[in-house]
Amino acid sequence: MIVFYFSGTGNTLWAAKKIANRFWGECHGIMEYAADKAIQIEDDRIGFVFPVYMNDLPWVVKAFLLELSFKNPKYIFAVFTSSSGKNGKAAKNLEKVLQMKHTKLSAVFDLPMPGNCIPGKKAKETEKLKKAPERLEGIIKDIQKNTKSVNQKFLSDKRRGMQKHYAGSVKPNFVTGSWFYRQGMASTVMKPYPDDKKCTGCGICEKICPTGNIQIKNGRAVHGNCCTACYACYHWCPKQAHTVSMPILRGRKQYHHPDVGWQEIANQKKEQKREKR
Known part of the structure; x- marks a missing residue:
């Protein structure tokens, strides 16, 4: 399988x-x-x-x-x-x-x-x-x-x-008509962006972003235009330095599955080895 x-x-x-x-x-x-x-x-x-x-x-x-x-x-x-x-x-x-x-x-x-x-x-x-x-x-x-x-x-x-x-x-x-596709209106309004006052440039968001949309430049996270709306940057940032323009989303609490670490999210581009039960 x-x-x-x-x-x-x-x-x-x-x-x-x-x-x-x-x-x-x-x-x-x-x-x-x-x-x-x-x-x-x-x-x-x-x-x-x-x-x-x-x-x-x-x-x-x-x-x-x-x-x-x-x-x-x-x-x-x-x-x-x-x-x-x-x-x-x-x-x-x-x-x-x-x-x-x-x-x-x-x-x-x-x-x-x-x-x-x-x-x-x-x-x-x-x-x-x-x-x-x-x-x-x-x-x-x-x-x-x-x-x-x-x-x-x-x-x-x-x-x-x-x-x-x-x-x-x-x-x-089929792809380009999706919400959050690159620079569509939804990605402009709802995509996460970094708060420069909180961001420390730790690099976690850069590592976990699945599309490579985030880069650390001059010690701060910089977002591009290829957001897929996974909100990994928002939920995994240790400084809660990522926010969203839409007011209803700003106050939501961070969440990530308790049995998964950010390193596993960062490694999802790599093959997960077969494990025995």
Whole structure:
């Protein structure tokens, strides 16, 4: 088995490692393949563990998916982490790409976790984190049984037995039309930026930024225009030196998964070694 993930606060990294380790599989951060084109996946059991941003897949995830090809997939599952516990358009868009690649999703699972952006009530966020291991264990058991659980609304007309076939109907702006894509309005209003009065230039944000959007210059963090809205810089900064323009987001507390360290987030571009249980 091979499991792909993308993570800012550590939620999906934690879940992906748990799943891969249970199957003695491999766990890879998608940014490991950031410079690659035409990525062929030869494994027959494939997992995608992704966060849901603004009711959809992060734009970097969409870009990664478009580069994939599959040799002989037999079971493809997706686990989506979100504050709401709902994947929105994420599963549907993943299914569209897979159809274009002449394969399909076998199962979709939602895993409620504390969010990275919109502030939530502390008691509810704590409860989600407390229940996550049990919920993930149930997901793992379903994967072990090759459970198929894809909502019919995700299926193309062809898979419903009709003649119309719209696999490959991904729009030209599939990636660029996403929220937070480079210099879109959302990234201008909602993307994190450093507070020069608090920033000490420690370099953690530069190391953990998945797109290389942050650099330390003259002892201070400087953001570029390739934000993916993972908010890793916001949540991992030891000086809480990153803030957001939108007032509703300014007061939210930092969060990152308690079982994940920032070094693991920084290393998500590197292959996670196979571990025995």
